Each structure stands twice: as C-alpha cells, then as structure tokens.
Amino acid sequence: MNTEPGETPNSPSPREENRGIIDISDAGAVLAPNHNPRPQMDAGNRPVGNNNNRNRHNHNRNKNNRPQGQPFSSNGNAPVAEGQNSQPSAQNNRPNFHKKGQSNRSKPTGGAGAPGEGARPKARSRRMSQPRRAPMAPLTTAGENRVIHKANRNVLRIIPLGGSGEIGAMNMLVYEYNDDILVIDAGIKFPDADMPGVDYVIADTTYLEENKSRIRAFVVTHGHEDHIGAFPYVWPKFPVPIYTAPLTAGFIKAKFEEHGIQGYEFRIIQPGEKVQIGAFTIEPVQMTHSIPDILGLAITTPVGLIYHAADWKVDFTPAFGKPTDFAKLAELSNRGVLCMLTDSTGILQPGFTLSETVVSKAIEDVFIGVKGRLIVSSFSSRIDRMQHVINACAKTGRKLFLAGRSMERNANIAMELGYLKVPAGLIGDIRTVNSLPDDKVVVMSTGSQGEEGSALSRMSSGEHRHITIKKGDTVMLSSSIIPGNEKAIDLTINNLYRIGAEVITNKELDIHSSGHGSREEIKHVLNILKPKYLIPMHGDYRRFVEMGKLAVTTGIKEENVLIIENGQVVEFNLEGKGIISTEKVPVGSILIDGSGVGDVGEIVLRDRQTMAKDGVFLVILTVKAKSGQLISSPDIISRGFVYMKESEELIGGARILAKRIHAQNTAGGSVQWDQLKKDLREEMSDYLFNKTQRHPMVISAVIQI
Ligand SMILES: [Zn+2]
Numbered sequence: 293m294n295t296e297p298g299e300t301p302n303s304p305s306p307r308e309e310n311r312g313i314i315d316i317s318d319a320g321a322v323l324a325p326n327h328n329p330r331p332q333m334d335a336g337n338r339p340v341g342n343n344n345n346r347n348r349h350n351h352n353r354n355k356n357n358r359p360q361g362q363p364f365s366s367n368g369n370a371p372v373a374e375g376q377n378s379q380p381s382a383q384n385n386r387p388n389f390h391k392k393g394q395s396n397r398s399k400p401t402g403g404a405g406a407p408g409e410g411a412r413p414k415a416r417s418r419r420m421s422q423p424r425r426a427p428m429a430p431l432t433t434a435g436e437n438r439v440i441h442k443a444n445r446n447v448l449r450i451i452p453l454g455g456s457g458e459i460g461a462m463n464m465l466v467y468e469y470n471d472d473i474l475v476i477d478a479g480i481k482f483p484d485a486d487m488p489g490v491d492y493v494i495a496d497t498t499y500l501e502e503n504k505s506r507i508r509a510f511v512v513t514h515g516h517e518d519h520i521g522a523f524p525y526v527w528p529k530f531p532v533p534i535y536t537a538p539l540t541a542g543f544i545k546a547k548f549e550e551h552g553i554q555g556y557e558f559r560i561i562q563p564g565e566k567v568q569i570g571a572f573t574i575e576p577v578q579m580t581h582s583i584p585d586i587l588g589l590a591i592t593t594p595v596g597l598i599y600h601a602a603d604w605k606v607d608f609t610p611a612f613g614k615p616t617d618f619a620k621l622a623e624l625s626n627r628g629v630l631c632m633l634t635d636s637t638g639i640l641q642p643g644f645t646l647s648e649t650v651v652s653k654a655i656e657d658v659f660i661g662v663k664g665r666l667i668v669s670s671f672s673s674r675i676d677r678m679q680h681v682i683n684a685c686a687k688t689g690r691k692l693f694l695a696g697r698s699m700e701r702n703a704n705i706a707m708e709l710g711y712l713k714v715p716a717g718l719i720g721d722i723r724t725v726n727s728l729p730d731d732k733v734v735v736m737s738t739g740s741q742g743e744e745g746s747a748l749s750r751m752s753s754g755e756h757r758h759i760t761i762k763k764g765d766t767v768m769l770s771s772s773i774i775p776g777n778e779k780a781i782d783l784t785i786n787n788l789y790r791i792g793a794e795v796i797t798n799k800e801l802d803i804h805s806s807g808h809g810s811r812e813e814i815k816h817v818l819n820i821l822k823p824k825y826l827i828p829m830h831g832d833y834r835r836f837v838e839m840g841k842l843a844v845t846t847g848i849k850e851e852n853v854l855i856i857e858n859g860q861v862v863e864f865n866l867e868g869k870g871i872i873s874t875e876k877v878p879v880g881s882i883l884i885d886g887s888g889v890g891d892v893g894e895i896v897l898r899d900r901q902t903m904a905k906d907g908v909f910l911v912i913l914t915v916k917a918k919s920g921q922l923i924s925s926p927d928i929i930s931r932g933f934v935y936m937k938e939s940e941e942l943i944g945g946a947r948i949l950a951k952r953i954h955a956q957n958t959a960g961g962s963v964q965w966d967q968l969k970k971d972l973r974e975e976m977s978d979y980l981f982n983k984t985q986r987h988p989m990v991i992s993a994v995i996q997i
C-alpha cells in the first residue's frame with residue numbers, strides 16, 4: 293500500500309469529497325447499500341473513553357491575549373531561537389504572507405462559491421460550527437476507572453494523544469517531566485465516510501486540559517495537515533509558544549489568520565540550533581520528507597536522549613535543501629540514544645523509496661512528450677512537487693497557472709519564504725490562461741484525491757470559471773491514493789477519459805514518491821542511531837509490530853520495543869529504564885463540523901455539553917444520485933432528545949419539514965447538496981427548539997444511491 297497519510301487532500305473540506313455514500317449506522321437505522329454498518333451513535337453505545345463529563349473547561353478564547361504559558365525556561369535560559377525570527381504577539385504585527393487578499397476574507401462565499409478558488413468549506417451557521425464528541429473512537433482506552441495523573445517525580449513520560457494506531461491521523465504526542473510538558477504536533481485526520489457532516493477530526497485534549505499549567509510549548513515537526521491541522525482548534529486552549537521551522541510556522545499562521553486567531557507566538561528553530569524548554573533541550577535535526585522544513589527532534593531529558601523522528605524518508609538528493617544529516621545522527625548515536633520514536637508508515641514497503649530527483653526527471657520527461665495543455669494535480673502541501681513542475685515549465689517554455697485556493701495559498705507562503713524558486717513571469721494569472729496556445733500552458737491544481745468541489749473536479753465538469761478540460765489535454769495525477777478515496781479518484785479518472793483527456797498516474801510513471809521511508813531506509817537510520825528503546829509511531833498496530841520486528845533485526849532488544857497506542861504511557865526513570873505504564877490517559881476523537889472560516893473572531897470550539905444535554909437528532913434523506921429525487925420518506929433518528937414513540941407528532945412534523953426543504957433545494961432540476969444539508973440542519977434546529985425548547989445537535993445527511 294502506497295499511502296501518503298502525511299499528505300492530506302488539498303480541500304479543507306472533506307465534506308465535499310465525493311464519498312458518494314454516507315453511512316450512518318444505528319441499530320436498525322438507515323444504511324447505505326454495500327456498506328458495512330458500524331454501530332455508532334447509539335444511545336447505549338456511548339463513545340468509549342471520552343464521554344465522561346470530566347473536567348469541563350470553559351474554553352477560554354484567548355484571542356487577544358498574549359500567550360499565557362509559564363515563563364519559558366524555568367532555569368532562566370532564554371531559548372536560543374528566541375528573537376531570531378519569532379513573531380511577537382502584537383496584533384498589528386501579523387505576518388503578511390498573503391498578498392492576494394487572503395487575509396481580508398472574513399466570510400466564505402457560501403453557496404455562491406468563488407470560481408477559481410479551491411474547494412473550501414461553505415459558510416455554516418455558528419450553531420453547527422462547533423466540535424462534537426466523536427461517536428466512535430476506535431482506539432480509546434480510557435475508561436471510568438481512569439486515574440487522574442499526579443506527576444510522578446523524576447520520570448519522563450511519553451504519551452501519544454493521537455496518531456498511534458492509525459495511519460496519518462491527528463498526530464499529537466506529549467513529553468512530560470515533572471513540571472514541564474511539551475506537546476509535539478497537533479494534527480487532524482479527515483473523517484471516515486461514516487461521520488456525516490464532519491469536516492475534521494482532532495485528538496481529545498482532556499489530558500492537556502487537566503495539566504494545562506504545566507504545558508510549556510508546542511513543538512512542531514512539519515507542515516502536513518496531520519501534524520498542524522488542529523492548531524486553530526487546540527492552540528487557543530493552550531496558548532503557549534510554538535516552536536517550529538519557518539515554512540511550518542507560515543502554514544500554521546495562515547490557519548490562524550483564517551480563523552481570526554491572534555496572540556500566537558512562533559519561535560523559529562532550525563537544524564544546528566539548541567533550545568531549552570523547561571526540562572528539555574531540543575536540537576532540531578535535518579531530515580527529509582515530502583515537505584521542506586521537516587525537523588527530527590533530538591530531545592535531551594534528565595533521563596536520557598530521546599530521538600523523535602516524526603515523518604521521514606531518506607532522500608540523498610531531495611528536491612529541497614539538504615539531505616538527511618547523518619553526521620548529526622551519528623553524533624547523537626555517540627552520545628547514546630535512549631529511545632527513538634519513529635514514523636512506521638512505510639514499514640511494509642521493501643527497498644528504498646524513490647528520490648525526488650527521479651520524480652523530477654520523470655515529470656520533465658512527461659513535459660517534453662506532451663503536446664497539448666498539461667494539468668498536474670497534486671497535494672497543495674507538496675512544495676517539492678511544485679518546484680519540479682516549475683523547473684519543467686522553465687525548461688520547456690511553458691507558463692504555470694495555479695488552480696485551487698490551497699494551492700495558491702501554499703505556493704505564496706513558500707515563495708515568500710524562499711522555498712519555491714520561481715523565474716520571473718513564469719507563473720501566470722489564471723484569468724489569462726486561455727490567451728496562450730495550448731502547448732504553452734501548465735496548470736497545477738488540487739483535486740488529486742477526487743475531491744468534489746476541488747479545482748480538478750470543477751475543471752473537468754465545466755464548472756471552473758477559467759479552465760475546462762478538453763480533448764487533447766493531459767492530466768497528471770502526481771500523488772498516491774489515500775485509502776478511502778479510491779472511488780472518488782476512479783470517478784475523476786473516468787470523467788477525464790470521457791472528455792477525451794489523457795491521464796497519467798504514478799502507476800504508469802515514476803511521477804510520485806512516498807514521503808515515508810521503506811524498510812531499507814528504516815534499517816539504515818536504526819543502524820546509525822542505535823537507540824536502546826524504540827517506540828513506533830504513525831501507523832496502525834500491524835505496522836507497529838512490523839517496525840518492532842525490523843528493529844530487533846538491527847539489534848534492539850525485543851523487550852525494548854515499546855508498542856503503545858493512543859492514551860498509553862511510557863515511563864523512563866532516571867536509570868534509563870523504560871516501561872509501559874498501566875495508566876491510561878483519556879483519549880478519543882473530537883469531530884469538527886464547520887471550519888470556522890466564516891467565524892472570524894470566533895473560535896469554533898463550543899462547550900462540548902450540547903450533545904450530553906440535549907441529545908442528538910439525525911435527519912437522513914435517501915435520494916437518487918443523479919436526479920436528487922427522494923427515494924423514501926426522510927428517516928429520523930434521535931437519541932437522548934425525545935422518546936420517539938411518544939413524540940409522533942413532533943417527528944411527523946420534522947419529516948414534513950425535511951421534505952419541504954428537500955423540495956426547495958431540488959427545484960429546477962439542479963440539486964444544491966451543501967445548501968440542502970445546511971438548510972436541513974438549521975431549519976430543523978429551529979423547528980425542534982420551537983416545539984421543545986431544546987437544542988439537540990442536529991445532523992443532516994443525504995445518502996445518494
Ligand atoms: Zn505524518
């Protein structure tokens with residue numbers, strides 16, 4: 293499996309991905325055909341581990357406050373990186389990464405859309421723009437018998453809150469020693485098809501809330517969504533400084549700006565530097581991955597040296613910057629690495645991954661061979677891929693046009709920070725794309741995962757304002773398939789064939805390489821670092837076990853491979869002995885519905901009690917995919933709201949209302965899916981409140997058959 297979990301789709305709104313079918317399982321409730329029911333959201337089936345009303349915090353919205361973390365270095369050492377490039381928290385000192393009107397966007401364009409922009413969340417009512425507890429938390433382990441942790445003295449604790457047990461998922465990990473906590477990364481994952489209406493999933497931060505006063509900093513390894521996507525939701529609750537490299541900081545800042553979040557403080561760290569944060573000394577290490585500015589973290593703690601390898605591959609000829617700093621790894625090895633935590637994503641792949649330079653050459657060959665227009669679709673975070681395309685454009689005398697909001701945004705950030713080298717005049721204004729002959733045009737777009745509403749999907753359906761893909765065009769999908777997106781990608785490819793376009797994927801040519809090291813690369817680094825202990829991260833259980841087996845072949849003792857999943861705790865004592873503690877901290881998933889883009893000045897975290905207080909109310913329409921015609925009467929499911937049998941009148945009224953909203957949104961033959969779902973939620977909410985004076989969480993879903 294060639295997964296690229298680090299590279300999440302460009303679209304900030306997976307709701308718009310063409311998942312086709314939404315599965316809302318409930319005992320006896322509606323099920324889409326060909327779908328395995330996964331019980332969830334049943335009243336008797338409460339989410340495991342994250343459903344207790346523990347320690348409710350009134351989420352402070354420290355929008356205008358300075359970070360209120362503790363003074364940084366309790367020992368008086370100023371962080372080395374401070375002042376280098378840090379962004380002070382003053383409001384009027386906001387970074388100006390976006391020259392192209394990004395920062396003024398206070399309202400999303402909603403249904404009207406803004407052709408020419410990438411897929412993005414539609415405006416949603418604030419009522420819905422709030423996180424919810426996950427109905428299903430696959431790896432939750434905390435239970436009622438959870439012990440609230442009192443910091444064990446002089447013990448290093450390592451706790452994954454997210455990212456351990458699933459691929460590409462909401463990475464977040466805690467290092468804790470006495471009074472100091474570091475949080476590494478704060479990522480999202482995109483929801484499963486059975487989380488209707490949900491945009492993102494983030495890790496439960498209850499543990500951090502319970503230990504808020506000890507949190508010293510976030511340290512961020514790189515700018516992929518599964519490592520930074522949760523910042524707009526999480527950081528306002530823990531407004532401590534964020535240590536990371538420039539590009540990553542740029543990406544996070546862009547998110548903060550979109551959410552109207554202020555008061556953040558970045559402390560830029562680079563390989564070769566050293567910063568002291570509480571009990572931890574951090575040395576960023578040059579690694580390679582599918583994004584520039586990936587940092588490995590050498591963390592010196594009172595119990596020993598930890599190497600936090602984050603996501604990585606070995607690329608001796610990367611597209612950007614320097615290759616993996618093996619000299620530094622060897623130096624760490626000489627000092628003695630107590631424990632390495634590493635990406636396990638690529639563990640099932642034999643051999644070595646392709647170098648980006650090979651990919652670059654393959655892309656160039658395509659450019660030379662193609663006569664018509666060329667559309668390259670990739671992830672917007674693949675700055676390296678963008679650079680290849682820019683280089684190939686320069687060599688073949690073509691002009692580049694960017695399609696998709698996230699593509700433009702990331703390109704702008706990367707250009708301003710000097711990561712992308714673009715010859716003057718090479719990137720053109722998309723509005724002028726049709727004034728050039730076809731063989732002079734390259735379009736780089738989002739949509740390689742088949743996301744509905746993405747630039748590629750709109751260009752192929754004639755909905756894009758400036759470009760319509762036609763016979764003679766060549767479309768290059770320069771990415772791999774994220775599991776779960778197969779159907780949507782197939783659909784896109786078929787559409788392109790229907791139009792008569794040529795399609796090239798990485799199956800045919802080496803136009804894509806994974807960002808995660810394969811087995812030989814992993815052996816290589818393990819052999820150099822020689823850690824005493826190994827904790828596999830970023831993968832599922834199978835990969836963790838395989839990683840452990842491989843590690844043993846390189847000389848790590850079997851009992852020193854510590855396989856833990858989210859919420860489990862590894863403890864190292866001062867003698868450097870590591871154990872998996874019996875303690876489990878609360879973990880789980882929090883669903884984010886609504887991006888908060890429309891709520892400038894409002895952080896979209898609401899208190900999480902809505903569901904506990906007023907229950908949940910689901911409205912499900914089953915319709916014909918093509919015509920949007922209702923196939924059956926709307927299905928209504930409620931839990932914890934009213935007893936259905938005694939509320940026939942209320943439910944009957946809800947059905948009638950649902951039908952009316954459906955009729956309104958399908959009039960004239962064209963179906964406004966998003967508007968339909970939005971109207972359902974909002975009007976149903978009002979209706980229920982009028983009838984009952986309660987505000988259950990209303991979830992609407994449209995199942996297309
Ligand atoms: Zn990752």
Ligand SMILES: [Zn+2]
Pocket residue numbers: 297298299514516581603807
């Ligand atoms: Zn990554």
